[in-house]
Amino acid sequence: MIKRVHHIGIAVADLPAALDFYVDALGLTGPQHREIVTAQKIVATFIPIGSDDCEFELLQPHGSEEGSVHKFLAKRGPGVHHICLETDDIEATLAELKAKGLELIDEHARSGARGHKVAFIHPHSTGGVLIELLESD
């Protein structure tokens, strides 16, 4: 069902300072992808991690309305926001999790960054971790 860790989402208050750490200090100099994700009210900056397929996704609030990343930063400060796991079939995975009684933020997939199908599982059902599911095809 779960294939791999697709990315690790980090809420950042100061993107240049975050890039100083991830790119200049850690040396993660692979090609970045930056995208405004309107539905989530964020700008996402994806940074590949070494030779792995996994990426960091740096999340900054975007726009005048307050989205979930804005609220996260106000409440907890910058840090790990979510873990994204790739699955072969996101609708089947969501149906299975729902049948097992898990609390889903999204009962069906919606479009996330780069047009991937994504859905979030509520931290109530995961032991405090916001888990994103993603289907890339």
Added chain:
Amino acid sequence: MIKRVHHIGIAVADLPAALDFYVDALGLTGPQHREIVTAQKIVATFIPIGSDDCEFELLQPHGSEEGSVHKFLAKRGPGVHHICLETDDIEATLAELKAKGLELIDEHARSGARGHKVAFIHPHSTGGVLIELLESD
């Protein structure tokens, strides 16, 4: 310098409930490794994630003394505790990060779970994320 995400450390208050989620709900049924890490006052349970080399490390306080995971749980509750990145040469990486002015919790590597050389970078220098570095050879 950084090769890949080696594991994602999750502070758990209730290990059976965490295993219900990761193993039974998500289906991460690969071989687990469990180890008491005396220096960190924890029991660590490693769970492979899909076909990836990456793992979840479920961290539970262990023993009568209060370690950093106990304090983390008391302050923030269960959730993502650290991200572990594998490096080819941990001492060279630490020296480089120190030269760049980053605050290191461990200026030199020490022995972590499974005898790997590990060291932590302080969240002050990473934008709020506790980063563990690991050299596996």
